[in-house]
Amino acid sequence: AQKVTQAQTEISVVEKEDVTLDCVYETRDTTYYLFWYKQPPSGELVFLIRRNSFDEQNEISGRYSWNFQKSTSSFNFTITASQVVDSAVYFCALSVAGGTSYGKLTFGQGTILTVHP
Amino acid sequence: EAQVTQNPRYLITVTGKKLTVTCSQNMNHEYMSWYRQDPGLGLRQIYYSMNVEVTDKGDVPEGYKVSRKEKRNFPLILESPSPNQTSLYFCASKLSGTSGSYEQYFGPGTRLTVT
Numbered sequence: 431a432q433k434v435t436q437a438q439t440e441i442s443v444v445e446k447e448d449v450t451l452d453c454v455y456e457t458r459d460t461t462y463y464l465f466w467y468k469q470p471p472s473g474e475l476v477f478l479i480r481r482n483s484f485d486e487q488n489e490i491s492g493r494y495s496w497n498f499q500k501s502t503s504s505f506n507f508t509i510t511a512s513q514v515v516d517s518a519v520y521f522c523a524l525s526v527a528g529g530t531s532y533g534k535l536t537f538g539q540g541t542i543l544t545v546h547p
Numbered sequence: 548e549a550q551v552t553q554n555p556r557y558l559i560t561v562t563g564k565k566l567t568v569t570c571s572q573n574m575n576h577e578y579m580s581w582y583r584q585d586p587g588l589g590l591r592q593i594y595y596s597m598n599v600e601v602t603d604k605g606d607v608p609e610g611y612k613v614s615r616k617e618k619r620n621f622p623l624i625l626e627s628p629s630p631n632q633t634s635l636y637f638c639a640s641k642l643s644g645t646s647g648s649y650e651q652y653f654g655p656g657t658r659l660t661v662t
Contacts, residue, residue, distance in 0.1 A: 434589075445625075474653065477651070480650050513573045532640060533578045533597070534606075535580075535590070535592070537591075539587060539589045540589055
């Protein structure tokens with residue numbers, strides 16, 4: 431079975447601060463996929479990024495960056511120079527390559543990020 | 548515009564009154580799924596479908612039914628709703644039905660309250 435843990439339930443920062451959201455995962459599969467989704471106050475789920483287990487390259491997209499480390503089973507998400515519009519719930523999720531869990535996303539509990547002006 | 552749509556967006560109903568939440572996608576995706584979101588629990592999968600006429604249980608299927616008669620539609624049926632099914636429901640779809648890869652695209656959500 432797969433498991434995703436987001437230990438930070440809530441984070442509060444002031445605008446322009448950098449913030450890192452932690453994600454730790456568990457799986458016995460050797461091929462898996464990691465995702466981050468954003469849920470703004472309006473409620474929809476917005477896909478942010480997908481990483482494959484065989485690609486440990488970190489990724490940067492504007493103010494967003496992701497650090498994938500297989501050695502620690504972590505897939506952390508950093509927002510640089512946070513803005514009020516970044517306020518949302520962020521979910522880390524895991525999917526495996528096949529087996530009986532076809533396509534299922536196993537989600538963490540989510541981290542509520544509040545960015546104050 | 549590529550999207551997943553759900554209806555209704557909000558629903559208040561009473562215990563035992565059958566209801567259906569519709570889900571439709573226009574991306575020709577093979578895989579569709581239903582999740583429920585509850586505070587402190589994240590999102591949990593209810594049912595999924597790898598393709599037309601192929602459905603299976605997720606982690607929390609009790610009290611729900613689904614069907615996949617057409618590729619684009621995947622309705623969620625609550626035959627006899629109970630208060631513990633009060634939740635925020637999301638429909639999702641992705642391209643491939645047989646790979647864990649590919650991101651899932653989510654509908655806007657349906658907030659259901661059962662009194």
